[in-house]
Amino acid sequence: PAGPPRPGGEPELPPEVLEAVRAHGSRLRRRRRIRPVCLLDAPDDAGAGHAFLTAMLLGLLERPGLTGGERAVLLKALLQVPATPSTRARVHRLLRDRDPHVRKHVIALLAHDASGEDARALSATLVPLTTDPDIRTVRAALLALGTARARWAGEAVAARLHHPNMNIRKTAAATLLHAGSPAAVPHLLRALGRDDNPGLRSALEQALRAVVGPAYAATLLAAAEAARDERARRLLLSALDHGVTARAVLALDVGASPAVPALLALVADGGVRLSAGSVEDLAEPLARHGVQTPVSYTHL
Structure with a gap:
């Protein structure tokens, strides 16, 4: 059973339980006798522990009759072990789950340890989710794109700077610090000339600096000179x-x-x-x- 939620958090499996399962997988490999299939390709004892825990969690996750809360707990536990293409493939179907907490953890799991071609393939799944009507799904997709440093998705992320929800706008700005691209610059400037929320502006300024580097001041000045509205000009210059x-x-x-x-x-x-x-x-x-x-x- 899942342990009680931590203060301000969601229910989760106790860390000592996860560690006990991992340790058992390591012991099975060392015995070199009865070895579950999931351990055959394990490179070492630590890898065997991760593989055994992953196999157990995925097996439980695929059992019928689970509630959304139970699936969310199992998915969250999977974030405690290195992700593999096989793991991502087996949880991918849960992106269609009706429970937003399940979708949130699936998105985080898809981005977990993703890099290179895996990260590029991931963006094909995550970018459409940035327009989902559920803001929790949108936020999770943005965070995952930032974790994957998906600069090729920079314009899609930047488009969320104009979302009606302030939390989504802040998340998009923070994501662009790691996933920004030149295509995001017009969106960043538009937001800086419109929004006066201090927290959002700080994230926007950091993201713009990350994208344009030493051209930061010149970029802002050019935008301010072109501004047709005095309020927008003043907001741009204040950056x-x-x-x-x-x-x-x-x-x-x-x-x-x-x-x-x-x-x-x-x-x-x-x-x-x-x-x-x-x-x-x-x-x-x-x-x-x-x-x-x-x-x-x-x-x-």
């Missing part, structure tokens, strides 16, 4: 905190950038802190653009 120098702001002013008035206002009120130089270095353009500066920045 430059500690990312622009006083010299760069002066150069933008000389070039008559349409982003300069909003950028100066953000620098003056502390919304964008300079990475080098000071507000005093910008006194002339601040005065020319009619931007008020705090008393602490003025010379009395």
Whole structure:
């Protein structure tokens, strides 16, 4: 039987039970007599333990009459052992299970230890799930794509930045830190010019930095200059905190950038802190653009 749920968690098999089954598999291999089929290809005692535990869990999982909760517990336990193509193939059918908790654990299991071609094949299954009507399934699919570092699925993940559910938007942004691609950049910029949620913005900024690298500031400035809405422009520019120098702001002013008035206002009120130089270095353009500066920045 599954043990009680941990505080704030779901029911799960006690770790000591899983370890006991694993240890028994290792002992069976060492005896070299009666050996279950699942141990024939085990490379060592540890591998035998994993194989024996996997075989037992899969066998239980495939028994008829299980409840959704029982299937979820068994699937969660399978995450404690290395995944194999065979394991993924045997649980794949459960993606159609009616219980969202079962689907969540199947998705996590499909992504478990996936890499290379396995990860690419996995995205063919997971990408369609990012549009599922159940937000728990969508979130699990996004997390799995991030775990698999599925950069080829970056645009599909980025499209979830516009999901009506904030938790999904945050998960998509966090996933793009590991699965982002150039195709995600327009989505990231659109979200940065629209959303003012601090947690979401932090994840969006990290994801954009991961994708564009040293071009981060230039990418934001170009988007801000092209923005048709002042609110969007200000939100985009606010992502430059500690990312622009006083010299760069002066150069933008000389070039008559349409982003300069909003950028100066953000620098003056502390919304964008300079990475080098000071507000005093910008006194002339601040005065020319009619931007008020705090008393602490003025010379009395």
